[in-house]
Amino acid sequence: MVIEERKMQSLAARLSQDEVRGRSPWADARKRFVRNKAAMAGLIILILVGLFALLGEYVAAWSNDELDFTVMGQVAQMGMPSLQNGHYFGTDDLGRDLFARTVQGTQISLMVGIVGAAIAVVVGTLYGATAGYVGGRTDQFMMRAVDILMSIPYMFVLILLLVMFGRSMSMLFLGIGLISWLDMSRIVRGQTLSLKNREFIEAARAIGVPAWKIVLRHVVPNLLGVVAVYATLLVPLMILTESFISFLGLGVQEPLTSWGALISEGAGTMNYGTLWQLAFPLFFFVITLFGFFFVGDGLRDALDPKDR
Amino acid sequence: MMTRPLLDVHDLRVTFRIRREGAMPWAAPLPLHAVSGVDFTLDPGETLGVVGESGCGKSTLARALIGLVPAAGRAEWIDGRDLIGLSPRQMMTYRSDIQMVFQDPLASLNPRMTVGQIIAEPLKTHRPGLKSAEVKERVKAMMEKVGLLPNQINRYPHEFSGGQCQRIGIARALIVEPKLIICDEPVSALDVSIQAQVINLLIRLQRELGLALIFIAHDLSVVKHISDRVMVLYLGKVMEIGTTDDLFADPQHPYTQALLSAVPVPDPDYDPAATVVPLAGDLPSPMSPPSGCVFRTRCPRAQPVCARQVPALLGDAHQTACHFPGPLSDEEIARARAVRAA
Ligand SMILES: Nc1ncnc2c1ncn2[C@@H]1O[C@H](COP(=O)(O)OP(=O)(O)OP(=O)(O)O)[C@@H](O)[C@H]1O
Ligand code: SF4
Ligand SMILES: [Mg+2]
Numbered sequence: 001m002v003i004e005e006r007k008m009q010s011l012a013a014r015l016s017q018d019e020v021r022g023r024s025p026w027a028d029a030r031k032r033f034v035r036n037k038a039a040m041a042g043l044i045i046l047i048l049v050g051l052f053a054l055l056g057e058y059v060a061a062w063s064n065d066e067l068d069f070t071v072m073g074q075v076a077q078m079g080m081p082s083l084q085n086g087h088y089f090g091t092d093d094l095g096r097d098l099f100a101r102t103v104q105g106t107q108i109s110l111m112v113g114i115v116g117a118a119i120a121v122v123v124g125t126l127y128g129a130t131a132g133y134v135g136g137r138t139d140q141f142m143m144r145a146v147d148i149l150m151s152i153p154y155m156f157v158l159i160l161l162l163v164m165f166g167r168s169m170s171m172l173f174l175g176i177g178l179i180s181w182l183d184m185s186r187i188v189r190g191q192t193l194s195l196k197n198r199e200f201i202e203a204a205r206a207i208g209v210p211a212w213k214i215v216l217r218h219v220v221p222n223l224l225g226v227v228a229v230y231a232t233l234l235v236p237l238m239i240l241t242e243s244f245i246s247f248l249g250l251g252v253q254e255p256l257t258s259w260g261a262l263i264s265e266g267a268g269t270m271n272y273g274t275l276w277q278l279a280f281p282l283f284f285f286v287i288t289l290f291g292f293f294f295v296g297d298g299l300r301d302a303l304d305p306k307d308r
Numbered sequence: 309m310m311t312r313p314l315l316d317v318h319d320l321r322v323t324f325r326i327r328r329e330g331a332m333p334w335a336a337p338l339p340l341h342a343v344s345g346v347d348f349t350l351d352p353g354e355t356l357g358v359v360g361e362s363g364c365g366k367s368t369l370a371r372a373l374i375g376l377v378p379a380a381g382r383a384e385w386i387d388g389r390d391l392i393g394l395s396p397r398q399m400m401t402y403r404s405d406i407q408m409v410f411q412d413p414l415a416s417l418n419p420r421m422t423v424g425q426i427i428a429e430p431l432k433t434h435r436p437g438l439k440s441a442e443v444k445e446r447v448k449a450m451m452e453k454v455g456l457l458p459n460q461i462n463r464y465p466h467e468f469s470g471g472q473c474q475r476i477g478i479a480r481a482l483i484v485e486p487k488l489i490i491c492d493e494p495v496s497a498l499d500v501s502i503q504a505q506v507i508n509l510l511i512r513l514q515r516e517l518g519l520a521l522i523f524i525a526h527d528l529s530v531v532k533h534i535s536d537r538v539m540v541l542y543l544g545k546v547m548e549i550g551t552t553d554d555l556f557a558d559p560q561h562p563y564t565q566a567l568l569s570a571v572p573v574p575d576p577d578y579d580p581a582a583t584v585v586p587l588a589g590d591l592p593s594p595m596s597p598p599s600g601c602v603f604r605t606r607c608p609r610a611q612p613v614c615a616r617q618v619p620a621l622l623g624d625a626h627q628t629a630c631h632f633p634g635p636l637s638d639e640e641i642a643r644a645r646a647v648r649a650a
Contacts (some may be wrong), residue, residue: 022463026609148380199416203480206374207430208396208403 024189029225032302039298045291049284053110056103057189061086064100065255090276092262093269101257103278108258109239109285110174113292116238117231119177124184126229129219131185132192133211143189144250146182154179155244162250169252172245176238225303232296236289243285257283312386313349314487314520315373318345320381320392322365322544326595340595342368343379344544347621351388352487355514356523357535357552359528359567361591365544366524367411370490373522374408374446375399386487404434407481411493413473417465420524423459425474427451430484454479455509459618473510475649490522495530507534527569532556540564543594543602550626560626561635563587563603566644585641586648603632608636608644 010200021156062068068091081090089098131142158175165171195201196219203216243260245251250256259281266278310628321344325337343365351358358366372379375391391402407430417426427447431438437461437582438446448458454475455460465473474494481489491510495503511534514521525531532552540563548561566585580588588606590599598605604614609623609632636644 019459019462021462023467024422024464025419055608163621184649199410199412201416202371202376203408203410203416204418204429206403206408207433207480208400209429209433217421219417222418 003168004050023169029302033298036298036301038294042291042294045287049288060100060103062100065103070242089210089280092277094266098280101267105257105259105262105281106284112242113235114171116176117172117234120180120234121183121227121231124181125188128185128188129192129215131191133196133215133219139152146185155186167250167253180238186232187226191226192219192227193196195222196221229296232292232299236292310612311579312634314352314386316384317346318382319349319374320379320383321404322368322377324378338595341544341593343372346514346540346546352520353518355505355523355535357531357538358541359531360541363471363591364541366541367492369514370492370524374406379591404484405486406488407486409481409489409491410476413470413477414465417473419465423466426476427479427483430480434484450479450483472499474506480489490518496526544604545598546629548628554626558636560628562607562609562636565636569604585644588644588647624633
């Protein structure tokens with residue numbers, strides 16, 4: 001009888017045990033992501049760039065609109081990067097501290113990228129998931145609207161908007177927000193259509209879960225993988241768009257600046273021997289884009305493992 | 309006094325509109341009669357087995373009863389209400405009475421939800437007043453009832469085996485204390501060794517809770533084991549319906565006999581070639597079913613009248629839809645074999 005008793009005890013212990021923590025699909029993906037070296041490198045780069053944008057101001061010896069009269073007029077000789085006079089990245093053509101300006105440009109560019117992607121995620125996901133889930137005529141109508149919006153040459157419209165209503169941050173965000181969600185809504189709709197006929201959606205309908213709750217609790221969480229990947233790839237795209245507009249001279253207004261504006265200025269003065277004016281902003285621009293692409297790739301591999 | 313049946317289905321029809329591939333956009337879509345006039349009744353606590361070849365409309369029948377596809381006809385619930393054509397809001401009251409267990413155990417569970425959330429969903433939908441501690445209590449009790457460890461409540465579906473996933477599906481169906489559970493091939497995706505466990509669990513729970521079951525299956529031996537009565541479907545129509553003992557011992561419809569003859573018998577001397585009544589030809593398309601008796605294109609007993617007249621479902625307890633019911637003669641079996649061989 002000894003054995004029986006022991007068995008019963010272990011069973012009782014097992015039953016009264018604390019609740020076991022589950023291994024969510026997200027946790028699995030996180031593990032795969034951490035093992036991916038390129039993705040982790042990208043993530044570290046992005047964190048460093050983020051810290052640079054957040055904390056750079058406290059390190060800078062100058063503000064971004066202060067003119068340094070000692071270097072003015074002889075930037076090529078005096079304005080190069082140096083630790084003594086506090087211009088770690090040198091100065092720009094007017095004698096303003098390039099370090100402070102790069103910090104400030106990084107803030108704007110990252111913000112544009114992240115806000116654009118965030119709008120795309122929220123609007124695009126809900127729009128696409130609703131169209132796909134409801135289906136039928138509603139779907140037709142909603143997606144035709146997207147088609148029409150997509151057929152508009154948005155760069156042209158954006159430039160027109162900026163020229164007509166004046167250059168401002170809110171105009172820029174509005175313009176970028178208007179276009180960024182279109183692709184996202186298409187991708188999400190496609191995914192939703194394939195999810196819609198899965199049995200667990202049918203099960204939820206049979207239970208009587210209302211449609212909006214099915215979209216939010218059953219459809220959207222199963223889309224988040226695709227959405228996350230696309231959003232990380234969208235951030236650099238938004239940054240590129242903003243840079244292009246700034247490069248054309250229509251972006252943010254002085255004394256504010258962005259990577260595109262800085263690169264544009266740096267490229268303009270390249271011939272005067274002030275190469276650092278191009279090199280520093282370009283460096284941050286390039287590593288950030290690579291960072292996002294690596295992270296996006298890593299996310300895709302982590303969320304969609306082929307070997308399952 | 310006759311008690312009211314739990315569910316009284318009369319002339320249930322489900323028609324899908326199929327758009328032909330490459331057809332002009334204005335061309336009218338063709339009708340596909342997936343379920344075309346099904347009648348049956350189901351008593352409280354009873355198990356009705358539903359059998360038939362793939363594509364004969366078993367799943368569609370289940371989905372129509374639960375309101376997932378639009379249907380025509382009548383399906384009267386025990387309180388006299390017709391379930392067909394209820395608005396989603398009116399249907400809500402009955403949704404907790406009728407629950408469903410699906411074929412693919414893993415696919416019917418949302419991979420991003422924990423077991424606790426999955427089982428709790430019907431409760432949260434139908435009993436919104438419950439406190440979350442109470443919900444959790446009930447979920448744990450239900451998990452124990454279906455043979456899952458309650459401390460696994462925070463795990464995700466992919467951490468469970470197929471049989472355990474189906475137990476989760478059963479727990480989800482039972483948590484709102486339904487009167488009827490529709491099981492659409494609940495075990496056909498499982499290993500044979502696991503099938504028996506799940507079937508026995510279903511039988512046990514049914515007895516304990518006084519549930520009625522509609523049990524859809526391919527496997528006739530499973531149906532025989534679990535059902536009180538059996539309904540045979542062919543091309544969306546009822547061919548024969550009767551008590552399990554009657555139907556298996558004395559099948560009247562030629563189609564039923566062909567189906568039953570294909571069931572393997574646990575007998576070492578059993579020779580399938582000697583007993584199987586083969587079905588000649590392929591299943592006709594439900595888009596253009598044969599006139600008269602839908603089975604006539606494959607029936608060894610078909611007569612000219614079978615093409616002209618639709619046979620009615622006749623009989624009291626044991627009903628058959630055939631102009632010439634009765635056991636097949638050796639001659640007819642031989643004829644069926646000859647057609648098959650040709
Ligand atoms: N949503 C739909 N749209 C169009 N046709 C459908 C739809 N669902 C089912 N059908 C058709 O209805 C018929 C019956 O299908 P159903 O799934 O009910 O068969 P079944 O008996 O469950 O088959 P199986 O044993 O393979 O599960 C089939 O011809 C099928 O092609
Ligand atoms: S009605 Fe005619 S064709 Fe149909 S099953 Fe009976 S004998 Fe065969
Ligand atoms: Mg089916």
